[in-house]
Amino acid sequence: MRRSMLYIPGNNPSMIQNAPVLGADSIILDLEDSVSVDEKDSARFLVRNALLELDFNGCEKVVRINSLNTELGYEDIDVIARVKPDALLVPKATKDAIEEIDELISTIEREEGFKLGSIKLIPLIETAFGVEDVFNIVKSSKRVAAVLLGAEDLTADMEVKRTKEGEEIFYARSRIVSACKALKVDAIDTPFTDINDFEGLKRDCQRAKLIGMTGKAAVNPRQIDIINEVFSPSMEDIEWAKRVIAAYDEAQREGKGVFSLDGKMVDAPVLARAKNVLEKAEAIGLIKG
Numbered sequence: 001m002r003r004s005m006l007y008i009p010g011n012n013p014s015m016i017q018n019a020p021v022l023g024a025d026s027i028i029l030d031l032e033d034s035v036s037v038d039e040k041d042s043a044r045f046l047v048r049n050a051l052l053e054l055d056f057n058g059c060e061k062v063v064r065i066n067s068l069n070t071e072l073g074y075e076d077i078d079v080i081a082r083v084k085p086d087a088l089l090v091p092k093a094t095k096d097a098i099e100e101i102d103e104l105i106s107t108i109e110r111e112e113g114f115k116l117g118s119i120k121l122i123p124l125i126e127t128a129f130g131v132e133d134v135f136n137i138v139k140s141s142k143r144v145a146a147v148l149l150g151a152e153d154l155t156a157d158m159e160v161k162r163t164k165e166g167e168e169i170f171y172a173r174s175r176i177v178s179a180c181k182a183l184k185v186d187a188i189d190t191p192f193t194d195i196n197d198f199e200g201l202k203r204d205c206q207r208a209k210l211i212g213m214t215g216k217a218a219v220n221p222r223q224i225d226i227i228n229e230v231f232s233p234s235m236e237d238i239e240w241a242k243r244v245i246a247a248y249d250e251a252q253r254e255g256k257g258v259f260s261l262d263g264k265m266v267d268a269p270v271l272a273r274a275k276n277v278l279e280k281a282e283a284i285g286l287i288k289g
């Protein structure tokens with residue numbers, strides 16, 4: 001489950017040290033935009049050592065590398081892939097970059113004796129070109145496990161203002177969700193950068209969830225609980241799903257494919273949605289069996 005993915009600047013040892021106990025499903029150790037140019041080498045070294053030595057307490061370990069537009073991206077891959085992160089987050093992702101990185105990692109996995117394909121890729125979609133090409137980007141490598149929307153860079157590229165309501169990113173969110181659902185990977189929403197507005201964060205999570213996003217990035221530990229809550233099935237959802245499944249079983253015994261529950265029609269797609277709720281609840285440990 002990737003409900004919450006917490007960004008941590010890769011040059012900040014104390015934040016990295018605390019990462020495993022903050023409650024995020026994934027930790028993104030950043031070597032790109034939160035690290036200044038003169039700290040790139042030391043951050044890479046720090047992140048490498050953290051991956052080797054720190055117990056991440058079951059959190060997914062993701063490293064955001066620099067783009068392949070500079071030598072930095074290549075150095076990041078060569079050093080970081082050798083210490084086996086769970087995934088690399090690829091900024092300003094393009095199909096060509098994902099294909100090239102897939103090959104570079106395959107070589108490293110062979111050299112290091114890692115299982116081929118074990119290091120996953122998460123394209124960061126944050127250009128208008130990336131949004132338009134997201135389906136092909138996801139399809140370009142079997143390593144792609146999720147997509148993350150980067151709204152700060154995207155709105156800069158689109159030359160529009162970033163707003164709390166997020167109307168300007170509605171199309172990008174929807175297009176990403178559609179591609180991710182079609183190819184069965186996670187769709188992760190962009191971070192909410194006003195770190196003291198918790199009501200705003202909750203509304204933003206709900207908006208993203210409503211159209212199919214499966215999780216959200218965080219930039220501050222105080223955002224994690226809200227994100228985890230919104231992207232987990234609620235007790236109400238779980239009760240509803242159980243009732244639908246029980247009623248469906250009963251209807252089947254009576255030879256009916258469609259029936260009504262609380263005045264609403266229930267048929268196969270509703271059953272599929274109910275099963276999906278229970279599968280998620282089970283994966284998070286909210287219910288057993």
Ligand SMILES: CC(=O)SCCNC(=O)CCNC(=O)[C@H](O)C(C)(C)COP(=O)(O)OP(=O)(O)OC[C@H]1O[C@@H](n2cnc3c(N)ncnc32)[C@H](O)[C@@H]1OP(=O)(O)O
Nearest residue numbers: 006007008009015016018030033034152191195219220221
């Ligand atoms: C557009 C993009 O590219 S977004 C992705 C890149 N951006 C990032 O990685 C930014 C990550 N976030 C941060 O660096 C910080 O949260 C900031 C700069 C946004 C705010 O910093 P602050 O105002 O100091 O935050 P705050 O007062 O809430 O910090 C409280 C505690 O949480 C810690 N903390 C804050 N952010 C993080 C984080 N992302 N990960 C781990 N710990 C953190 C602080 O170190 C502090 O710890 P302490 O109490 O032991 O001293």
Ligand SMILES: O=C([O-])CC(=O)C(=O)O
Nearest residue numbers: 149150151152153190191
């Ligand atoms: O991952 C993200 O959403 C943060 C980012 O780079 C952006 O918004 O440009």
Ligand SMILES: [Mg+2]
Nearest residue numbers: 126150152153
């Ligand atoms: Mg960005």
